[in-house]
Amino acid sequence: MKELIEYIAKSLVDDPSQVQVTEIEGSNSIIYELRVAPEDMGRVIGKGGRVANAMRTLLRVTAAKQGKRATLEIV
Amino acid sequence: MDEKVVIEVRAPTVEEAIECGLEELDADRDEVEVEVLQEGSRGVLGLGAKEACVRLTLVTEVSEENEAGEDEYSQERLERVAKATLEELLERMRVKAQVVVRSDVEMETSSEEDTPPVVLDVLGDDLGVLIGRRGETLAALQYITRLIVSREMQRWVNLVVDVERYKVRRERILRQLAERMAEQVALTHQPMALEPMPPHERRIVHIALRDHPIVTTQSVGRGDSRKVTIIPRR
Numbered sequence: 529m530k531e532l533i534e535y536i537a538k539s540l541v542d543d544p545s546q547v548q549v550t551e552i553e554g555s556n557s558i559i560y561e562l563r564v565a566p567e568d569m570g571r572v573i574g575k576g577g578r579v580a581n582a583m584r585t586l587l588r589v590t591a592a593k594q595g596k597r598a599t600l601e602i603v
Numbered sequence: 604m605d606e607k608v609v610i611e612v613r614a615p616t617v618e619e620a621i622e623c624g625l626e627e628l629d630a631d632r633d634e635v636e637v638e639v640l641q642e643g644s645r646g647v648l649g650l651g652a653k654e655a656c657v658r659l660t661l662v663t664e665v666s667e668e669n670e671a672g673e674d675e676y677s678q679e680r681l682e683r684v685a686k687a688t689l690e691e692l693l694e695r696m697r698v699k700a701q702v703v704v705r706s707d708v709e710m711e712t713s714s715e716e717d718t719p720p721v722v723l724d725v726l727g728d729d730l731g732v733l734i735g736r737r738g739e740t741l742a743a744l745q746y747i748t749r750l751i752v753s754r755e756m757q758r759w760v761n762l763v764v765d766v767e768r769y770k771v772r773r774e775r776i777l778r779q780l781a782e783r784m785a786e787q788v789a790l791t792h793q794p795m796a797l798e799p800m801p802p803h804e805r806r807i808v809h810i811a812l813r814d815h816p817i818v819t820t821q822s823v824g825r826g827d828s829r830k831v832t833i834i835p836r837r
Contacts, residue, residue, distance in 0.1 A: 532695035539688075539751040575631050579750065585743035589732055590696045 529590050529598055533560055536583055541568035557597035560587065564602075572602060608661040608759055615819060616643045617655040622822060623809055624659040626802040629746075636660040645837065652837065661759055677756075685721050685752045685762050692748060693725065700727030705765070720761040723748070724768065733766045737801055738773070741766055774807050781811040784833050789817040794834040799824065805831050 530549050538544040546565040551558060564572055573580045584600050591598035610627060614620035617639055625632060636659070643655030682704045689702050705722040725733060734741045745764035753760045765771065780797070788795050797808065808831045809820050819836050822829055 532692070535691060535695050536747055536751070540754060575633070578631075578746070582743035582746045585735070585740055586692070586696060586747065589735065589740050593697060593732060 529558070529587060530560065532587060532590055533562055533583060533600065536586075537562055537564060537572050540571045540579070541565065542571070543568060557599060558591070560598060560600050562600060562602045569602070608761075609658060611640065611656060611658050613654045613656045613813075614643070615645075615652075615654060615821070617657060619821060620655045620657040621659070623806070624657060626806045626809075626822075628659060628661055629749075629802070630659075630661055634662055636662055681752070681756060681760060681762075682721055684755050685723055685748065685760070688751050688755070689723050689725070689744075689748050689764060692744065692751075698725075698727070698730070698733060700725045700730060700733075702726075720763050722763045722765060725764065725766045727767075730766050734769055738769070738804075739801070741769065742801060742803075770803075773804065777804055777807045778811045781808045781833075785812055785815055785818045788833045788835060792835045794832050796823070796830050796832045799828045799830045802829075805829070 530551055533549050534547060537547045537549070541547060541564050543565040546563070546568070548563040550561045550563075552561065562572065571579070572583075574582075580600065580602055587598050587600050608628065610624055612620045612624040612627065614623055620643075621632075621637055625635065628635065638658040638660070639655070640658055641653065641656040644651070644653045686702050686704055693700055693702070703724050703726060705724045732740065733744065735743075741764065745762070748764055749760060749762050752762060763770065777800075784795050784797065800808070805822050809822075812818060812820050812833065817836060818833050821832050821834060823832055824830055
């Protein structure tokens, strides 16, 4: 799941070297924290959060297939 | 050199024309330039009613790389990049499926754009999860794929992601539904509202009834509850 977020983020930003995804495992869900260069924030969030929400949808589906719950936070 | 996506849309009012156009381009209001070619008017007692017509130009960052004359090469490259991108995404979603570029464009609504869109069909077993409720997952997958491919190609790319021909089937059903409902409205002269639908599905209904002699369509409501109403023309 981490690779999914990493792949999407790196494909959309200007500076892929600054893309960082950390995984925080909770009791029944996993939180993914995505960090990108400040100039690239807009690219991973999108207008009205559209890009971020699309990433969340894909993440949720991928997690559900493995019986897990996952959330994405852009920090 | 700028490569621009320009469309012209007709609807009873300027606002509706812009709405339809944005749905067609899958764009937000601030991503397009709007030019009103003709103001609409209801006319007097149904006489002299004029449809509004607007021209929408999609404003995107475009590079100089894409010169005219490379169309064939660029279409081939586009198909390759699009297929590869979707495969990368599916692999990371742990979905076992095959991606094929569909050449026979069956979707009538998409053949109206100037450039034929690339249609990627995802084939495999048990792919309902990729469609999601009201096609929500499929919409997200298509959106992300389009963003990545557009970035790679350095121009706005019109592409469609389909799963096991879901959209083709859905389009057929929606067109039949639209025709049936239009018949009802034509008989009763009472407006009817369809179920809430996502933008591309509303677009199919709008287009299906665009040239209907007796009824016209309009989208009402916000966000998830936005739906098409079919109303008698005046």
